[in-house]
Amino acid sequence: MLTVDSPVVVRVGRGAGREFASRVEDVDDDVLVVSMPLGASSALLASGSREVDVAWLSPRGRYEQHCRLEPGGTNRQWRLRPLEPAALIQRRRYVRVRASVDVTIDLAGQTITGSTIDVSEGGFRVRLPRCELPQLQHTVVRAALGGADVAISGYVVRSTDSDLDETEAVIAFDAEGADAEAVRRFIMHRQLRARASRDT
Numbered sequence: 001m002l003t004v005d006s007p008v009v010v011r012v013g014r015g016a017g018r019e020f021a022s023r024v025e026d027v028d029d030d031v032l033v034v035s036m037p038l039g040a041s042s043a044l045l046a047s048g049s050r051e052v053d054v055a056w057l058s059p060r061g062r063y064e065q066h067c068r069l070e071p072g073g074t075n076r077q078w079r080l081r082p083l084e085p086a087a088l089i090q091r092r093r094y095v096r097v098r099a100s101v102d103v104t105i106d107l108a109g110q111t112i113t114g115s116t117i118d119v120s121e122g123g124f125r126v127r128l129p130r131c132e133l134p135q136l137q138h139t140v141v142r143a144a145l146g147g148a149d150v151a152i153s154g155y156v157v158r159s160t161d162s163d164l165d166e167t168e169a170v171i172a173f174d175a176e177g178a179d180a181e182a183v184r185r186f187i188m189h190r191q192l193r194a195r196a197s198r199d200t
Contacts, residue, residue: 001058001086002027008034009136009155010078011053012043019055019138025077031070032080044069054080055089057136057157062089062172089174094120097190105171106140107133116143119190121183123154123172133159133169141171146189148182150175
């Protein structure tokens, strides 16, 4: 699934952890070699573990694989030995509804203001001022949906620049708790409104 130069994210620390962008430099049956993520070495030392998670995108969704940092790398590379088979994390198909909602995107230390194009339980498609959005970049999406404020951690699936000096991006997430319920209620309300409009 992975090939040389594929973009990946390396998460240091289990659970939420900290995520760092990287690229594949070599692949064989036993070891995955990636470029050493900037700033990840100090985070790894602080975690007290040599185990990390590697994530990447495919046409089917986001994959993650738990790995251990092996000796023999360089100051520019990490050698990672998979400890578990790669797991497909996000594969559900979600109903999307068209909706323009103001959003702010927290991305790599900056906050970008834009609006949604459509909304689903698995992510937002958003319109932003022209900007650089690296694939798999971690982000937090903030919005008010039906009176409920949400702040959902996700990642950039893809982005394209338009002729209007704007960037359209798909941000995927797996909302939980009150945030997930707020998104679900918003979508249901939009669907009911759309049905009512068709029936009149």
